[in-house]
Amino acid sequence: MFKKILIANRGEIALRIIRACRDLEITTVAIYSEADRGALHVRYADEAYCVGPPPAIQSYLNIEKILEIARAAKVEAIHPGYGFLSENATFARRCEEEGVVFIGPSSQAIQAMGNKTAARKIAIQEGVPVVPGTEDVIEDDRMAMRFAEEIGFPVVIKAAAGGGGKGMRIVRNSRDMESALRSARSEARSAFGDPSVYLEKYIEEPRHIEIQVLGDKYGKMLYLGERECSIQRRHQKLIEESPSVIVDPDLRQRMGKTAVRAALAAGYYNAGTLEFLVDKNKNFYFLEMNTRLQVEHPVTEMVTGIDLVKEQLRIAAGERLSYSQEEIQLHGAAMECRIYAEDPENHFMPSPGKILVLQPPLGPWIRVDSGTFQGDEISVYYDSMIAKLIVWGRDRREVLQRMSRALDEYKVLGIRTTIPFHKKVMKNPHFIAGNFHTHFIDSQFLDGSTGYPLEEEMDADELRDIALIAASLAYKNRKDSSPSTPSTNRNILNPWKWMGRQQALRRGF
Amino acid sequence: MFKKILIANRGEIALRIIRACRDLEITTVAIYSEADRGALHVRYADEAYCVGPPPAIQSYLNIEKILEIARAAKVEAIHPGYGFLSENATFARRCEEEGVVFIGPSSQAIQAMGNKTAARKIAIQEGVPVVPGTEDVIEDDRMAMRFAEEIGFPVVIKAAAGGGGKGMRIVRNSRDMESALRSARSEARSAFGDPSVYLEKYIEEPRHIEIQVLGDKYGKMLYLGERECSIQRRHQKLIEESPSVIVDPDLRQRMGKTAVRAALAAGYYNAGTLEFLVDKNKNFYFLEMNTRLQVEHPVTEMVTGIDLVKEQLRIAAGERLSYSQEEIQLHGAAMECRIYAEDPENHFMPSPGKILVLQPPLGPWIRVDSGTFQGDEISVYYDSMIAKLIVWGRDRREVLQRMSRALDEYKVLGIRTTIPFHKKVMKNPHFIAGNFHTHFIDSQFLDGSTGYPLEEEMDADELRDIALIAASLAYKNRKDSSPSTPSTNRNILNPWKWMGRQQALRRGF
């Protein structure tokens, strides 16, 4: 096993990796941008080096500077976490060239599976189902029509040059095809300067379900069940769980074996994830592969008992996977809520700022993977995800109850977070019943004017009175304790004054 | 299920019960002594009522006052936690009389199994092995000799009137019997005014292993594996784990079935624990039954996935256990370290006071059941246990690694705790190998003069230099920020001053 590694990341995932390293008594080297000097991952690592100015492109994405630190600190390996350089084939290759182990797949495997089109080709070769589509740009409208009839309506026209819904048209029958092609091309031209479009089968209300695989360098590849990731907003995952309510043992095995086949075909090792769309009839279609650890890896860890980061370290160090597919059993259910510094009532607008109070929930079957601390300043330079709340239960019902409780206990003050929104989702009858798809959040919760309004409290009047009382007592205390200094905002917050006053109170007993 | 219950306890176990109630949407009523007005359990409960002055006898043990609150708050049931009134048959009976459900066994079962002698009689009737002994006082020395030869040496002579080792003699062969009896009687007379002694088989270096049982009101009784509780100091448990390294599936089944038989014989329902001594040859002897939830219940929860507090609530509400013995499987391994406010370097002397900093460990497979908070004052009135740190792993080795890591992360400042002592135990080769017994802590760690000295640091010199640097920077900051006010101790601790200064620093970028 390695003696010393560098973690080329920040935030909760850097903490997660440091914890795994500590378990294995591996010395850790953190890197930090100038904005992150006080960050938690810097304090938790054994060593820490500044990697550059705040913008990621000058720091956490600066390949040569990171390799320079790796050389100077004499590390054996680099863990990229997720995001940043984790799926960067150039970085993986540069590590290989420098003789530093990249804790992930080989640069060739990243190249093969990291590119969506290339991965799709490998998948098709291996007989892995993909969303049927023309792949190439449509030159001839009649060919498009023939193809649509072949794969069946509805189909979707997509702009070849870009995304974000621009130049996209859903076509439900052959009558609409011609006009849809025309308007899609015109929109694509004005949005991207290129009218090219292609055709794909439209999966209605699909679920986003992914398979976790784990493979060593000796050709052993295992699947660790699925994760249900359909709860998204702005195409970003909000809530993930394992198992999925719609995946039965047979489907799990079929998807798992398919995923293993595709990963093996790419010569893959390390932890990896194959993303699928699943339609109402439980047909699954390969979307893409993430050649790295996922944000939502904890839900798989909770149901399998396998520490994925430790496995990544072992695999990278050349160890063999020590168990078989049969030994991987899913126990109970797990769910993750991502805590973003965003305002759900204002279209999930980022909410950077100072965290005045941070109280994570504790107690049974609660896991918090957090990258922040009370007093921390959430900066505008990086991702807004500040923590993940993961809950395990014997079944999904227990998970939902426990998650509600944990969300209630979780206090993050000073910034807006997605916590109140998650509470609302936990009470949604469709969500509770397991009936949802990738458009669920927008279709159920979006309100045009305010964004995603939160639930109204039942006992709003009484609560409001209590809030008024609390504010007035705070105001009174401030006045009582400083009659001479008129209204300096900070006085109320001076902890040492009240400590003295508290002692006076205690003596009063 | 109940709509509202009262929790007749404080500290971490009150929190634990409130959390289970919140999961089940049961309204909670806390009671608190005047010393506990600011305690965590008061804030986490839905309702809270003062039960009396600080001493437990006037508050948490005040049966009638508690029942008065229960009536006024209109609760359906009372959870006693552990300690205090949890094994008090009178309290259970009074609850029954008042028509409030006691969340525990019936008062008769407490009476039957709560009394050590009565429980021993039931056990013998049921064919449960107990430590062989004369039970009655030895009148005739020759009978004692005959009995000793029957059960085999070594035997132990114990004073009938008391404990604490006074009047106790271990006899290893028949030659020493007569003089041992004489001196034991004389010591017993001078210590307790009563020379009566009795004889028991002496179990050398035994392990303390207990079986968790769970029974409903309809005669279904299950065992949930064992807990290894041999790591004790002053006869109080420090570290518990499940499974025990010496318990194989066969022994587990035999002990489990024995425990179930004894519990059923007493008409028991609720969660309960049967304590056994296990000798080197894996013979087990029933010691006593705890007719309540145990402090160390989380290790069983972690390996079985069963929420014992929720089960207690369900059983008390008259629900049936919903699973069978076969469905109870132990997954992986779990360990608990009890965090006491005590100074291990000074004979585990209590260390009450103010908690200046409290940072529990977070991350994968870590559970913290805590009853305290940063700024809390650990009072002298109650038990010194302030929290429990529980860790799960795929096997014991993983648990030990993770526990070491979690202990390193756990910061409790302002008082002394057992955290550094636990760290030392985790590194002890005998403990790691699983070779220990109930005298292990004293035989391995006790040093006559200082108590239980902690490990010396390897890099003590360098660390000391860093500590000196930290102290001098703190001193310098204090001087820099308040040149006019000479050395008021609190200045350094004013958080609002440094916040302003921090902002100045940030602008300096």
Place this chain on the structure above:
Amino acid sequence: MTLELLVNNQIYTLEIKEFQHSVGSTGIVRIGDREYVVDYRQLDPLLYSLIIQGRSYQAFVYKAEGSYGVDLEGKTYSIQILDEAGKRLRVSRASTLPGQQVISAPMPGKVIKLLVKVGDPVEAGQGVVVVEAMKMENELRASIRGIVKEIKVSEGMAVNSGEPLVILE
């Protein structure tokens, strides 16, 4: 002691009586015709425990932009106390022209796209400008219906928190 408090655009009058210790004791608070017996304890600079008619509450109270933020059972209230300073503040705040809306940058970032130009009519809820921050593009919307009066930035410009971007009328 009598206080006027402003929350959700409504003013409440509170009468506070009989509290003896400044960091914890029992007293009475009247709000309109509702009377509360309040047992409170300040446990932390920001943390208050209140027991009112047997119910236990945990409130975090902090100063934020001239008013008190109160977090209570996961709900956040913004409460202004109308003492003399507060009343002055209120008056000065009212100086924003009625019917005008200034769309400001909610955080430091970069203007990615202007979705309107001066003179354009906009509906309430319509996107006006896109600002990038925290790796995300954030569309800022109009909260009133009106027309674009002034645009103070151009695409690609870096902006600071609170900086006005677009003014609607």
Place this chain on the structure above:
Amino acid sequence: MTLELLVNNQIYTLEIKEFQHSVGSTGIVRIGDREYVVDYRQLDPLLYSLIIQGRSYQAFVYKAEGSYGVDLEGKTYSIQILDEAGKRLRVSRASTLPGQQVISAPMPGKVIKLLVKVGDPVEAGQGVVVVEAMKMENELRASIRGIVKEIKVSEGMAVNSGEPLVILE
């Protein structure tokens, strides 16, 4: 700036240079012939992050009984800074008679049992008095060998923290 610090009964001289910001910056500290380049940041009233020659440390520093308590990697140091006030303190503390030990109550509690009487010889480590607190009986022990000079309490008496119980000589 040069400071004298006392830890574990040894005095160290520290020379501190070049720190510019009071809550975080880089500077040099010399201790004897050892020189450290220190990059530090105060993150909290009690919490310091130090990076020294690439190694990252997290130190909690708090005032405790006239000296600084420093928690570093789970180890606690008690450090006294010998400024003028500190030196005076040190002198006044030295007034305890040499060879004498005052056994005081470490916390409020009740005297359960006196294990010695005046004139008894005691060994270092021998139990002298039993005090009950936090549900436990705690045996207080002699740290020096000597004889019992004075007993200031009787069995059953309630005692406060720091109250002298037995004096040995």
